[in-house]
Amino acid sequence: xxxxxxxxxxxxxxxxxxxxxxxxxxxxxxxxxxxxxxxxxxxxxxxxxxxxxxxxxxxxxxxxxxxxxxxxxxxxxxxxxxxxxxxxxxxxxxxxxxxxxxxxxxxxxxxxxxxxxxxxxxxxxxxxxxxxxxxxxxxxxxxxxxxxxxxxxxxxxxxxxxxxxxxxxxxxxxxxxxxxxxxxxxxxxxxxxxxxxxxxxxxxxxxxxxxxxxxxxxxxxxxxxxxxxxxxxxxxxxxxxxxxxxxxxxxxxxxxxxxxxxxxxxxxxxxxxxxxxxxxxxxxxxxxxxxxxxxxxxxxxxxxxxxxxxxxxxxxxxxxxxxxxxxxxxxxxxxxxxxxxxxxxxxxxxxxxxxxxxxxxxxxxxxxxxxxxxxxxxxxxxxxxxxxxxxxxxxxxxxxxxxxxxxxxxxxxxxxxxxxxxxxxxxxxxxxxxxxxxxxxxxxxxxxxxxxxxxxxxxxxxxxxxxxxxxxxxxxxxxxxxxxx
Numbered sequence: 339x340x341x342x343x344x345x346x347x348x349x350x351x352x353x354x355x356x357x358x359x360x361x362x363x364x365x366x367x368x369x370x371x372x373x374x375x376x377x378x379x380x381x382x383x384x385x386x387x388x389x390x391x392x393x394x395x396x397x398x399x400x401x402x403x404x405x406x407x408x409x410x411x412x413x414x415x416x417x418x419x420x421x422x423x424x425x426x427x428x429x430x431x432x433x434x435x436x437x438x439x440x441x442x443x444x445x446x447x448x449x450x451x452x453x454x455x456x457x458x459x460x461x462x463x464x465x466x467x468x469x470x471x472x473x474x475x476x477x478x479x480x481x482x483x484x485x486x487x488x489x490x491x492x493x494x495x496x497x498x499x500x501x502x503x504x505x506x507x508x509x510x511x512x513x514x515x516x517x518x519x520x521x522x523x524x525x526x527x528x529x530x531x532x533x534x535x536x537x538x539x540x541x542x543x544x545x546x547x548x549x550x551x552x553x554x555x556x557x558x559x560x561x562x563x564x565x566x567x568x569x570x571x572x573x574x575x576x577x578x579x580x581x582x583x584x585x586x587x588x589x590x591x592x593x594x595x596x597x598x599x600x601x602x603x604x605x606x607x608x609x610x611x612x613x614x615x616x617x618x619x620x621x622x623x624x625x626x627x628x629x630x631x632x633x634x635x636x637x638x639x640x641x642x643x644x645x646x647x648x649x650x651x652x653x654x655x656x657x658x659x660x661x662x663x664x665x666x667x668x669x670x671x672x673x674x675x676x677x678x679x680x681x682x683x684x685x686x687x688x689x690x691x692x693x694x695x696x697x698x699x700x701x702x703x704x705x706x707x708x709x710x711x712x713x714x715x716x717x718x719x720x721x722x723x724x725x726x727x728x729x730x731x732x733x734x735x736x737x738x739x740x741x742x743x744x745x746x747x748x749x750x751x752x753x754x755x756x757x758x759x760x761x762x763x764x765x766x767x768x769x770x771x772x773x774x775x776x777x778x779x780x781x782x783x784x785x786x787x788x789x790x791x792x793x794x795x796x797x798x799x800x801x802x803x804x805x806x807x808x809x810x811x812x813x814x815x816x817x818x819x820x821x822x823x
Contacts, residue, residue, distance in 0.1 A: 365730030366739030367801035369770035377812040383775035385761045392818045396434045399813030400427050404453035405783050405792045415815055419449030420468050423806035424530045443481040457503045458598055464500045464511050472498025474511055486600035491541045491590045495529050502616040508595040512613030515591040516540045520658035520683050522573040523636035527558045537572045543589035543608040549685045550579030553636040569683040591657050609655035615706040620719055624649040627704040633674050633734025640674040644704040645694035656691035658683050663693040696752040701728035702741035706781025712788030715820050721747040724779035729801055739766035744779050769798055791818040
């Protein structure tokens with residue numbers, strides 16, 4: 339009888355494994371439909387809690403990533419100037435007035451501009467640095483640009499992000515890692531940067547001691563043969579057990595800060611993968627959204643969610659060997675289908691990583707967010723997070739669309755509630771549903787009054803067998819308000 343029980347369990351497991359293997363990826367990235375004409379929107383296609391309404395404030399934006407406000411409440415939007423898929427445009431800071439766009443400043447070919455904030459009568463913009471390394475820019479109202487931090491190591495998969503201003507008056511910003519999980523590999527060729535910068539790799543913030551794990555792949559740089567690659571080193575470079583990688587500033591996978599006028603950079607915290615959204619709570623505490631590992635590359639990681647961290651100075655948050663406080667080799671939670679568990683890259687750790695304030699869904703791409711500070715809007719002290727949505731299948735197989743909405747998070751309990759999402763029986767971008775609602779929310783920010791939540795919708799971005807295809811002039815800026823009786 340006992341033997342029959344185990345035979346049945348094994349048969350069920352084999353059936354489930356077979357179904358997963360045969361089922362194609364059904365994420366929102368591949369289901370996205372490109373627009374043949376100008377994108378049209380209809381707020382009625384978006385579901386909100388009772389008493390809230392949404393409207394489009396600006397349309398026809400190209401790769402918008404952030405929104406901010408001046409002292410008079412005027413609205414400004416950042417256009418990235420670059421998108422995955424190796425599509426280059428001009429990064430811009432735009433003023434939005436009555437649906438019209440006025441150019442305040444333009445950048446060069448070093449996007450993406452990933453966000454902006456206002457402080458001391460000037461704008462501060464994070465320049466991603468896909469070609470020449472990341473920078474933090476100070477832009478005055480007349481459009482003059484000054485660089486307050488440069489040569490930031492963000493030429494890889496992820497960029498320089500933020501910024502946000504702390505109660506100390508300093509400019510905080512994030513730098514994402516060069517790779518998915520610490521190893522430069524074939525997947526980085528898809529992003530474009532490995533061909534441009536074959537010696538680029540992740541940079542440790544503090545000295546780290548390696549476990550000496552190396553991973554064999556095709557030599558996609560030379561186009562023939564194979565190479566082995568270790569952690570925190572260039573493609574095709576091996577490491578040995580006990581090898582120490584020297585830390586330095588600036589580094590990636592980190593939160594740094596700098597004075598508004600520029601100067602020396604200070605490390606605030608490290609061990610992140612892609613700290614995209616930065617926001618201070620009403621109590622002055624720094625929170626960060628961190629895009630979790632993908633199931634891709636030389637060291638794929640399965641099932642890693644997107645942590646929302648409460649960030650404490652001097653703490654290491656676990657990358658490249660932990661996900662949301664859990665070690666990658668514990669159990670089979672992070673084991674990719676029919677592959678080995680992720681091998682650990684470090685032989686010792688600065689500290690045990692803390693637990694996150696919340697974990698958002700796998701591949702949701704939790705990005706820009708803000709805290710409610712208004713009783714009139716409601717949910718004071720909760721975080722409103724824009725979920726860009728999955729980019730499967732390149733980031734890993736997904737059996738359904740994930741993200742493409744705005745959620746609110748109680749950072750005290752970790753409980754997540756849907757706040758703004760497309761109507762319908764399934765989740766997904768508007769273009770995949772045949773509706774005119776949200777496509778890819780990338781940032782959420784309250785205006786100075788706290789009574790209006792602005793949502794930046796990046797626009798249409800489709801994943802195809804040949805690569806990522808973003809569509810210009812499909813971005814939208816939305817505004818959500820509460821109708822008080």
